[in-house]
Amino acid sequence: MTNPRSSCPMTYRQAVDTYFLEHRxxxxxxxxxxxxxxxxxxxxxxxxxxxxxxxxxxxxxxLLDGQPDRAKRVLEQLSDPSRSPTDTTSPPASGxxxxxxxxxxx
Amino acid sequence: xxxIDPHIHxxxxxxxxxxxxxxxxxxAVTEPAFWAGFDRVSPQGFDGYFRQLTEFEPSRAAAHxxxxxxxxxxxxxxxQDLTLAREVIGMIPAFLDRPNxxxxxxxxxxxxxxxxxxxxxxxxxxxxxxDQLILVHTPHLEDKLKGTRLILDAIRRNGSIxxxxxxxxxxxxxxxGMILDAGHWAGMTLYPDSKCTPQRAVxxxxxxxxxxxxxxxxxxxxxxxxxxxxxARMEMARRGHNRDTITDATLRNPAAFLGQCDKFQLQTSLx
Ligand SMILES: [Zn+2]
Numbered sequence: 001m002t003n004p005r006s007s008c009p010m011t012y013r014q015a016v017d018t019y020f021l022e023h024r025x026x027x028x029x030x031x032x033x034x035x036x037x038x039x040x041x042x043x044x045x046x047x048x049x050x051x052x053x054x055x056x057x058x059x060x061x062x063l064l065d066g067q068p069d070r071a072k073r074v075l076e077q078l079s080d081p082s083r084s085p086t087d088t089t090s091p092p093a094s095g096x097x098x099x100x101x102x103x104x105x106x
Numbered sequence: 107x108x109x110i111d112p113h114i115h116x117x118x119x120x121x122x123x124x125x126x127x128x129x130x131x132x133x134a135v136t137e138p139a140f141w142a143g144f145d146r147v148s149p150q151g152f153d154g155y156f157r158q159l160t161e162f163e164p165s166r167a168a169a170h171x172x173x174x175x176x177x178x179x180x181x182x183x184x185x186q187d188l189t190l191a192r193e194v195i196g197m198i199p200a201f202l203d204r205p206n207x208x209x210x211x212x213x214x215x216x217x218x219x220x221x222x223x224x225x226x227x228x229x230x231x232x233x234x235x236x237d238q239l240i241l242v243h244t245p246h247l248e249d250k251l252k253g254t255r256l257i258l259d260a261i262r263r264n265g266s267i268x269x270x271x272x273x274x275x276x277x278x279x280x281x282x283g284m285i286l287d288a289g290h291w292a293g294m295t296l297y298p299d300s301k302c303t304p305q306r307a308v309x310x311x312x313x314x315x316x317x318x319x320x321x322x323x324x325x326x327x328x329x330x331x332x333x334x335x336x337x338a339r340m341e342m343a344r345r346g347h348n349r350d351t352i353t354d355a356t357l358r359n360p361a362a363f364l365g366q367c368d369k370f371q372l373q374t375s376l377x
Contacts, residue, residue, distance in 0.1 A: 007312035009346030018344070019305075071306065075280035079251035085220045088186060093217070093247035 030056070055096035107349070108133045108374050109356040111335050112364065113212070113241070113275055113293060113322035115140055116163050116174070117155075123325070123332045124170040130336040133357075133374045134173040136364060137163060138212035138241050141183040143327050149193040152180070156197070160204040173373060175364070177211030177241045178202070185216075185225035195225075195232060202236055208367045209233060211241025212275065215253040218245060223256060230264045239367050240272040244281065246300055254281040258288050273363055275322065276301055282310055286318055291363050295324040296334035304338035308345065311355055320360045353377065 008015065037053065059074045067073075080097045091098075108131050116124070116137050127135075137159060139152075146152060159176040167174035178201055180194040201207060210233040215222045233240045240261075245253040257274065261267050269289030277285055277292040278301065285292040294307040302310070307321050325332035335356055342352045357376060364370040 007315060008309075069279070071309070072279035072283075075278055076251065078248050079280065080218075080248050082252060083255065085218050085223045085256060088217075088219055088221070090217060090219070093245065093249050095247045097248040 051098040052094055052096040107131050107339065107353065107357075109335050109339065110134045110136075110360040110364070110372075111323050111325075111332070112136045112273070112320055112360040113138060113295065113324050114332060115324070115326040116167065117158055118142075118327040119325055119332055121166065121169075124167060124172060127332055128170040128172055130333055132172055132335075134175065134364075134370075134372060135167060136175040136177065136208060136241075138177040138243070139179050139181060140212055140243070140326065141181045141216075145184055149190065149197060152194045153197060156201050160201060160206055164206050173371075175206045175208045175370060177209050177239075178207060179210050179213045179229055180225060181212065182214050182216040182222050182226065182243060186219060186221050188221055188224065191221075191225045192228070195228060198232065199236060202238065205369055208364060208370060209239030209241060210236075211239075211273075212243035213240065214243035214257055214275075215245055215249075216243075218249050218253045218256060223260065226257065227260050227264070230261060230267060234264060234266050239364075240267070242272060242274045244274060244276045246276065250276070250278065251280055254284065258284060258290075261290075262288070270318075271366055273320070276324070277310075278302055279306070279310060282314060282319070286314060286316055291318040291320060292316075294319070294321050296321060296331070296338055297324065298329050298331060304334060304341045307338055308341045308347075311342075317354070317359055317362070319355065320363065321356060 010018065055078055059077050062070055062073050062077065078096045111127070111132055114135050114137060116135060139155065139159060156178055159178070163176070164174040178198050180191045185191045198210070210229055213226055213229040215226060230240065242257055244250050244257060254274070261269070261272060270291070273291040273293050274285045275293035276295045282292045294310060295301040296304050296307055311319055321335055321338050323332050323334040324330060331337070339352050339356050342355065361372055361376060
């Protein structure tokens, strides 16, 4: 069903010219966000890294692997993989799946 | 160029928004019943809300040449209270014959809880009994993938729902494929800082090139933009998509889904 090839009317060069500056800016935003965490007043150790920040770092590897469907795979990696409905006590959504079994940081 | 916004909460928007949308080419909106940002304290609160959706908003829209349609339900967030939810479900049939009611929505899941799923199944059954179209809300963040799967399973379990009469909203790159594969329509919600940007929605249209894809603003009381559908049209034009493709995505596709309900009569041409 998917038809990813040649479905955008822009040429490669046109797409780069149109979108490069916008996404350059977004990448620098992410870098500055990580720098900001380094300057946080309580100087929390990386071993206690928030699961959302860890999830962002993990997702970044998808951008570098040269494979297609990057947006879909980033979203899947941030998603809760479980299948059963939860009880009312579950915490609110945070934007990144928090598996308690995944919390041990090397 | 004319367009339809098939998911927008006009009760939370100003009359100036209606005016701007009309100037941008909006010819029709459909407004699902949703969570108002606070929990209503009684079923009577929903009675007033349903009357607002079926009496007051249509006249406010008509003053700007926009056709207003709506969807009724108990929203997933307030469905956690089973007693309240069932009282509200009991009130809905009395409203279904009103001229601007297209179906049941936006039902679905919010936190993927057992109670939400029970009420979702009961409202799918309500739609089936009354032969109504269905509009579905999916969760917003890391719970969207799981919620979408649970919703698709619940519709399938009912066994009597024509999948082409169901629009599943807030689809993103990781859920749109499974929604289309199940035979449903997929809606992409254009939000400034969650869900889809206009750019990503157009990426999805380019990737799937499917007639069962629509876009909406889901404009509401939070950060949202009631003009995001025309923004997506501009994005399509900027990339060089032709006028026909843009009209399909923002006018003919939603009109085809909504037109499955006889009450949906567009006063304008589909060109
Ligand atoms: Zn909504």
